[in-house]
Structure formats: structure tokens, C-alpha cells
Amino acid sequence: MKQLLQEFFKGVFIENPTFRLVLGLCPTLAVSTSIINGFGMGVAATFVIVGSNVIVSLVRGIVPSKIRIPCFIVIIATFVTIVELVMKAYYPELSKALGMFVPLIVVNCIVMARAEAFASKNSTIRSLFDGLGMGVGFTGALVIISIIREFLGNGTLLGLRVIDGFEPLLLFILAPGALLVIGMLIGTVNMIARHS
Amino acid sequence: MDVRQLLMIAIGVIFINNFILSKFLGLCPFIGVSKKTGPAFYMGLAVTFVMTCSSIITWAVYVYLLRPFHMEYLRTISFILVIASFVQLIEMFIQKTSPALYRTFGIYLALITTNCAVFGVTVLNSEMFLSSDLRPLQSLIFCVTQGFCAGLGFTIVLLFMSGIRERLELCDVPSAFRDVPIAFIIASLMSMAFMGFSGFRF
């Protein structure tokens, strides 16, 4: 059990997919303009990572090595399609806000990387916890970035105005702001990692 | 359809909505392959080639397979399979016909399969051109133009970045920011510069 918890926390902190492994940044930067969007994307991606990790791990004995990548892709794409359709049906505004980045979860480096590097070589239960850890780490990173961008760029948190008289910096809602925030955050995480 | 529409698509996807600096598609190879100009150029070439061909193939799949049978929800799975298979085929073809070319080029192809940029442009094509009532030939030309120009925009930015990062090797960047963080900050500043193109109209 302790080992499983270790797998989980590894994905959240030491090997955080966004800040340390620098994976899956395309959707991270695109949807982190508001906390709700960031959180929504994180949850959707977590579902896909966990689902694909479990199935890939279950079939790892059967799939021949030469065609494993296309097989993984089909498995991942299936889960992504499920998420796509469920979101369109039950959370239409979120689906519209996230736009084409929901189908793009299929090429999210995190999912494929975990399937290839971990789930295809480890037991199902460990893959489950690894997927959960990575998903939570990814969601956490998304939320942190979204908090910064939504507050600085819009003056709101979760859509509610926080401080009166604060003039938001539009830059942070836009592309340059996203790149600036992720650059500064990774640099800061590096500084903290060095000192500890 | 006139040249102006094509020009607007081109300018739109190269400058105004640049795939890397504005849409964040293709960031992984951007950060990974932009340290030297040589590899950056070959990566850009490979991406442009795959994007253009994928645009054509996915156009055919959508227009002649998915739409007539009302299977548009299979877009994600079918597009990604098509792209992955195509890249695999190209890789095998290059390996057999020109080992030298494979050595310079081949590894990038593998990276392209899970590249958001390639999949992204095909999804963008289908959203922009294939859900409306354009004539098939018209939508094909739009898709190909957008695919090619998206690759061009990707390559241009990749080249700029590699030039800057080569120069930055000699600079005194604070150690916590070396490599990845400073690359993002440079991208942020380039993105600011590219914002000058917003609102372009011809």
C-alpha cells in the first residue's frame, strides 16, 4: 500500500507532469484562463490517463510490441471520445470553452508517455495509482496556473471579483501571458528544488 | 473563392494565430528541438510535410467516409489513426529508400505522431471548413493551404527560437531559469511581438 501511495505522490510532486516533466503543455496554456476551465480540463484528462493506464496495463501481455503504439492510440482515443461526448451532453458550456483541446487530449504527451513508459510495464493496480497521481498533479498545476492568470488577467477568482479598484492586466488572459506564467513558474520550481 | 481568401488563411495561421505562439500547438517539439538551428530546420520541414499530407488525407476521410455515414463523432479516433499510420508509412519508406535521409530526418517523424500541432491542424480544418456547405474542391484547397501554412508558421518560429537559443548559450542566464524556463519567456516575448499582427485585413 505504501508503494502505491508513493506512486501517487510521485505524480503530484517530484515528477509533476507540468512543472517537472514539462509534458502536455499545449492544453495547459490554452485552457488556464479561468479556474473552472482549468479544473474541468484536469478532470477530463485524469479520467483519460487513468482509463488508458488501466486498460493498457491489462492488455500489456497480449499486445505485440511492433504495433503497440497504434494500439495505445486506439485505447486512448476511445476514452477521449467518451469524455468528449459526455462533456458535450452534460457540460456544454465547459465543452465550448475548452473547444478543440478536448479531442486534443488524445495527443497529450502525458497520456501517451505514461502508457508507454509505465502502464505497459507495470501491474494494473500500480498503473492505476500512477495514472491518478499524474492526473492529480496535472490538475493541480492547471489550477495553480489558472488562479494566477484569472486573478491577474481578469481580476476575478472563480468568476467573482476579489479586490475593488484592481485594474487587471489583459496580457495574462492572452497567449504571451500564458507563456510568461509557465516560464516563471518552472523557473521558480527549479529554484525551490535547488534549495531543498 | 479568390486569392484574397487564401491569403487571409495563410496570414491568419502563420502570423495572427501562429500555431506555437498563439494556439500553443506543438510546444513539446518547440521546446525540445529548438536548441540548434540544423535540427530545428529539419523538424520544421518534417512537420510541414506531415501537416500538408495529413490535411489532404483527413479531408478525404471526413468528406467521403464520416460525413455521408453521419459518423462525425469518430473524428478523433479516425484522424489520429490516419496520422499515425501515415507517419509510420513515411518512416518505413524513407528508411528503405534513403538511409542517409532517414538518419537526419527519421527521429523527428516519430516525435510528430503525438504532436498536438499535426492533429490540431486537422481538427481545426474540420471545424473551420468541413462543417459548412463548401464545395468539396474548395474545402480541399482551404484545408491544404491551412495545413501547409500552419507548418510554415511553425517552422519560422522554430527557426527564430533556435537562433536565439544558440546565442543564449553564451549568456549568463540565472541557473534556475536556464534551458526550459528562459525558452518560455523568449516565446512569451515573441508572442508579444506577433500580437502586432492582430486585426490584419486584406
Next chain:
Amino acid sequence: MSENNLFTVTPAPHITSKLTTKSIMYLVILSLLPAGIAGIYIFGLVSLKTIIFSIASCVVCEALFLKFTNKDPGISLDGSAILTGLLLAYNLPPQVPFWIPLIGGVVSILIGKQIFGGLGHNIFNPALVGRVFLQISWPVYMTSWKNPRWWPDAISTATPLAKENPVHVSYVDLFLGNHAGCIGEVCIVALLLGALFLLLMKIISLDIPASFILTVAILTWIFGKDGFLKGDFIFHILSGGLILGAFFMATDYVTSPLTRPGKIIFGIGCGLLTVLIRLKGSYPEGVSYSILFMNATVPLIDRYTRTRVFGSKKKTG
């Protein structure tokens, strides 16, 4: 060997020059003073407030950063931070709230310069980084202008380059700065005086400004609003931030090419982009964006316009 005859040993060539980084910086600051004085005279003391906040912000920020990274904080007085602050202020509307130049200064110094490793290492012009950051973040504040003090209306509706309802002034007014605009960009005559000074002192060369301004002139003449080959190129040369940008910002040593062909390419590129943005984009002025864009291409330009190493053979075949 007596102690009075200490010889300094350096490698060849044994050329000495009175110019140091510090002295170059302060000479450029000197050359910019007429434009600043004009800005204060035309728009009032509020310009001075903006200038002071900008310079103070840059110098303090640099000193603090150097202290934090265990370098000598005295470097903050080598003139480059002051110059950045001055140029940033010259690119702002005179009546912006104090926190705009304050934050702009912090951004210019930290993100435009220090994060790259300090002076000489930056890729982008720091003052322009700050200016564009401010423009994208607070577009309303950065595009609200003030008319010259002696005009009847204090609040201005537009500058001569505005896309809707531009204000129409004569060439003389444009030349003297008798219209709304940024603090240091309006008074062309003051700017040209400073530019002449820098040219005579051989601190800048004409390559970049000439190619920049000529490209703008030719392109606006050919493609200007009034018809093919009938464009008002004099208007375009005298309005907006072109003179300020071409002589004082595009010529920054660190962020422009090393060789003469490179400089000319750089100038033409800046001119081309400026005209495109002015005529076809949605922003009224394109000088800042075009210079930043071309800054990004400088490493590539330098790479491909390298001078042949002395004594080496040219590759044939």
C-alpha cells in the same frame, strides 16, 4: 624597471578609445534630453512625473535584482537602466497613472534584460518589452492621450495616426510636436537634434535609421491611402514613433545586427512591418512591434551575414 613605468599588457590591436559602456550610455541619455524637455514643455509637468517614475523604477529594480543575485548593485548606475527608463517613458502617453511607468520599468528590467543575464545578453529591446507589455495589459490607459497645453481641449480624442477620426495637423505641427502623442515621440526637431549629435559622435551609424525610414517612405508612397504612388510619405515619416524608434531604439547595439548588410536587412524589415501594421493591422502604430519582431531575427541575421574570417578562402562549388 621602476614602479613609475608600469606597462599595461594587452593583446593586439593596441587601440584605445575614450568610450566606455558608461560613457556611451550617458551620451545617448544626453542626446535624448531635448526630446524630453520638449515633451515636458508641450504636455506639462505630468510628463516629468511619468519620466521620473519610469527611471526610478528601472534603477531601483536593477539595483535590487543585482543585490539579490549577489552582484554589484553599483552596476545599476552604469547608465543603461536610466536609459531604459527614459526610453520607456518617452513611449508612454504623458498622463498615465504613476503605476504604469512603475510596472513598466520592473518588466523592462527584469524580463527585458536581467533574466537573460544582464547588459549585453538580452535579445529584445528592454524599453520596448516594457512598452508592449503595458500596451497589451492596459490598452485603454495606453491609448488615452492628452493634447498640448495650449489647445482648448485638454482631453484628446486621437493622434494623427489613429484609425478612426484621426486629428489633422500640418507638417509643421508634426515636425514641432504640436499634437497628442507619447512624451518623447512627438517633437521631431528635438529628436533629430539628438540623433545628429549621436551620428557626429559616431555612436550610431546611419545604416539602420536610413533603411528603416526610407523603407517606410517608399512603401507608404506606393501603397498609401490616397492611391497608388500618391501616398503621403512625409506624414508617415513625421508621425508616430518612427523617428524615435529608428534613431534611438532600433539602433541599440545589443539587439541589432553586427554587420552592415545585417543592419540594412534589419532596417528594411522594421520598415516593412511598420507599414504593414499601420496600413493593414488594427493597431495605429507599428514601430514597437516591428522592432521587437526584428529583434527576434537578429541572431539568424548575424549568422547568415557573417563576415569572412580574415585570410580564409571563400567556399567555391
